[in-house]
Amino acid sequence: MNKTTIDRVFVALEDVTEDVAARVRAGELIADVATPKAHLPQTVALRTYKTIDVYPGGRREIHEEKKLEVFKNGRWEPLTNQLLEKFDHEAHAARMRKAAERKAKSAAKANEAAAEIKVGDIFHSNWGYEQTNCEFYQVVAKSSQYVTVREIGQDYEATGYMSGNVTPRPGDFLESSFTIRDNMHGKRCKVSPWGSIRINDVISAWAWHGGSVGVSSYA
Incomplete structure (x- = not known):
């Protein structure tokens, strides 16, 4: 053969x-x-x-x-x-068209999500390895798809061994923050199509809708 x-x-x-x-x-x-x-x-x-x-x-x-x-x-x-x-010019052109369509849809969703955010709204993060950390951030300024947030204080209530619930204290802006370099001026963040904001390379924050958030610590 x-x-x-x-x-x-x-x-x-x-x-x-x-x-x-x-x-x-x-x-x-x-x-x-x-x-x-x-x-x-x-x-x-x-x-x-x-x-x-x-x-x-x-x-x-x-x-x-x-x-x-x-x-x-x-x-x-x-x-x-x-x-x-x-x-393959044709396949490349088709891929670029699809990428442009996805980008346009993503931008439209981000605009819709940003339109729902108001100055004074609060976001919260949940992150950590072998423990759960939470910070609260309050929106102090807004421009198009961007919001500026500052970290605010929180109240802690123990619920068990090395675990508890935290709630935000609106308007209680911290002088210094572990996650925001200059908390006096805040961090300018772009709103994602899903309504979240990126605080840094590790931490994202989502809209807080009331109630407490569970946290835990590691000895």
Whole structure:
């Protein structure tokens, strides 16, 4: 049985021609592509994936799907935008349209979420490893999709061993904060499409709707 021989080419990203891209898309060529950011060439090839559906009585259906992929990090993955732009213009344009649509929808949701927030509203965080910490933040200014918050004090009520509930003290702004560098001026945060705000790389805060929040400590 004769096997189809697939040619292989080494090429710099900027030198990928439409002829090379077309042959790769057709499965006639494998391209090892040198890119500015990668230490090693990235292999681009048309991959064939087969799935088998088994039905009662033993009937089987075999389905084939072809995907243009790149081998990186020890596995085959979808092409990056940089590679897709070179090897499949139409697919790249479609991906960019979908990304733009997602971005527009996300911005619209963020605008809707921000519109519901008022100066004086309170947010709370819940975070920690082997313990649960909570801070309360009060909105002191608002502009478009952004709010400025300052951390406020809280009341603690023990409910068990090293655990309890906390409630905010509106207007009781702390002189210093563990999570906000300059609590006198506050932290300007962008409102997410889900209505949360990002205090720092670790902590997010959500709208407080009343009641107490559970916390715990670790000896």
